[in-house]
Amino acid sequence: MSKDIRMLTGKHLIAGQWVGSDQTFANMPVSGAVDHFSVGTPILVDAAAKAAEEAFWSFGYSSRAERANFLRAIADQIDARGDDITAMGMKETGLPEARLMGERGRTVGQLRLFADHIEAGDYLDRCHDGALPDRAPLPRPDLRMVQRPIGPVAVFGASNFPLAFSTAGGDTAAALAAGCPVVVKGHSAHPGVADIVAQAIHEAIKECDIHPGVFSQIQGGNRAVGQAVVQHPLIKAVGFTGSLAGGRALFDLCAARPEPIPFFGELGSVNPMFILDGALSQRGADLGTAWAGSLTMGAGQFCTNPGIAVVVEGDAVEAFAAAAKTALAETAGQTMLTDGIASAYHDGTARVAGTPGIRTVLTTTCEGRMATPYLFASTAVEWMANAALGEEVFGPLGLIITAKDKAEQVAVAQSFQGQLTCTIHMEDADLSDAQALFPVLERKAGRILVNGFPTGVEVSDTMVHGGPYPASTNFGATSVGTLSIRRFLRPVCYQNLPDSLLPSDLV
Known part of the structure; x- marks a missing residue:
């Protein structure tokens, strides 16, 4: 490893702190020595969700420029660890060097694309119906509408994409771009890669002076940990890429909560x-x-x-x-x-x-x-x-x-x-x-x-990576491209509000 990049922590990142636990698990390298990582627990999930809620009161009301700067800082920190990420990815997954380098390029590219996209502001769907006080038979109030972040989001890392659909992948990038803190449940297929990428995000948080609860990652753990993530009352949406059986089980848990929340699951496809x-x-x-x-x-x-x-x-x-x-x-x-x-x-x-x-x-x-x-x-x-x-x-x-x-x-x-x-x-x-x-x-x-083949998915404004069930659990959403940011927003209408109370995006 290069001298300026830390070795694996083997721990969870909870609100800016590297936290261990009583038990450990090992990764499954194709070759070389195994690495050991702390096992996640529902108690850690609770701490991460509470920290995310606390962070939302500042991060959810930050400017688009501040969030764009944060996304770019994450991309830079990932690139700075590129050789280490590639080496660890090859060790854990067996994927070739070129594939992992390409996936890292896609990951940092989508972070930077999302930064540009939110700075432009079109995704906010801003609308204004001016007041009509003299309209008969009833006057119309002043009405403004804008998309607002929903709160803490849980993200499940994917087995087949250790970078693009995992710790700092599309779901995480979209949620952060929207203004939502993220709690990641790392995938046990590549905990080493997840550890290094979490270190990159941790450094970006410090560099940008953002509330540390904006990002937490919990490694390993049994089904109870995944259940605790989707059932925690402070989590307001879930992003998932994985199997139909696993995704459907989590979807059902989200729907059965006292406050049901959206589950954005990409569950599989035969792509005829x-x-x-x-x-x-x-x-x-x-x-x-x-x-x-x-x-x-x-x-x-x-x-x-x-x-x-x-x-x-x-x-x-x-x-x-x-x-x-x-x-x-x-x-x-x-x-x-x-x-x-x-x-x-x-x-x-x-x-x-x-x-x-x-x-x-x-x-x-x-x-x-x-x-x-x-x-x-x-x-x-x-x-x-x-x-x-x-x-x-x-x-x-x-x-x-x-x-x-x-x-x-x-x-x-x-x-x-x-x-x-x-x-x-x-x-x-x-x-x-x-x-x-x-x-x-x-x-x-x-x-x-x-006249093409679908195995290349472009990260762009027009891409739709989703579809009717069971391809995904929400046919109106995509997990790839700038449209994915809107999964973690909701429209709010403001009636007769003075400028001093309006969100900054409307003033």
């Missing part, structure tokens, strides 16, 4: 692709090869992994399937993020292989923490008869669904549950078929692509 006849006949082999590349990127551990291809039967299907099989067979095994994720992938491939009506196109052998690709095929009729095939298998598994005609291809589209993405591959001659599919896909997904 619909390959139309012209595209299949003209470039089916190329599409098969490209699909294999997208399917195996990062060992398939992306929530936008395009796991299913839907085609109409014909001679061109064989060329597409053969090219995908060849490319997948040449893909070397990859290390998965955790033993648990690898085990779930092995179980998922066995479940799909054992489903009636499934034909195996490519089978491989993988064990332990390694993942190798699998390719299966089915007909549209068999697909629609087996709802379980629509459940996400987190890893490099592909399924080709063959419809007997275009109408059946549309029927398959209608059978999907909510998705993060849906893709159409088409040529100009396929326009009418695409127009038939489009209204269905628009109702199914938060992002629709043409």
Whole structure:
């Protein structure tokens, strides 16, 4: 490690203090010695939530310029620890250096983008209806409206993105940009990375002279810790990226609180692709090869992994399937993020292989923490008869669904549950078929692509990373892009208030 960057604390960061606990847990490095970290407890959750509430009375009323400066300071502090973060990320997750460097660039880039965005102020939706004292039959008062922060927000770190969806990732950046203090429940897949990033945020807090309760991080702990986070009465919203089962359990807890709160969960997706006849006949082999590349990127551990291809039967299907099989067979095994994720992938491939009506196109052998690709095929009729095939298998598994005609291809589209993405591959001659599919896909997904692959998610003003359930628990929100900030705001109307009482954003 470089001389000016501290080693791991192994502790929780609670309102500016590094706090230990009686028990410890170890990370699961791909290689090298294990590191030990204090185990979280509900008592620590309570301390962090109370500190966040105290911080809100200053941070929630800070200026946009102050918050923008804070976001940029966090980005700078993360960059200053870049080599250490990359080394620890490679050790804990098995992700390659280039991937981790790219993810760090995305993480600091979104912090700086959000800083620019809140400084511009458009996200506030400011409106003013001036008073009409002479209006008949009733006068109109002076009315102003602006978006205001909701209070402390809980964020759950994601297993597959140790930076972009974790300690200082999109949910945290959006909440801080909105003016909401954050309590992070770190993910046990990469506690070392979380520790270093928390150190960066801690230094930014001191540099910007912000109330230390604005950020706390609790590492490890059993389910009781996660439950304590979402059920704490001072927490006003939750950001989550993870499994459908885990997310749904937390969502239900949020809804069952005496004061229900919004749960912004991104829970998974199979991201179907619909390959139309012209595209299949003209470039089916190329599409098969490209699909294999997208399917195996990062060992398939992306929530936008395009796991299913839907085609109409014909001679061109064989060329597409053969090219995908060849490319997948040449893909070397990859290390998965955790033993648990690898085990779930092995179980998922066995479940799909054992489903009636499934034909195996490519089978491989993988064990332990390694993942190798699998390719299966089915007909549209068999697909629609087996709802379980629509459940996400987190890893490099592909399924080709063959419809007997275009109408059946549309029927398959209608059978999907909510998705993060849906893709159409088409040529100009396929326009009418695409127009038939489009209204269905628009109702199914938060992002629709043409002639691309969804595994790249741009952080921008226009990006939507969400969709109808079970892709996410709130179809009106996104967890990526500047629109994500609005999840942690609520509109407030001010009637006949003097300027001296109005929020600074309205004066």
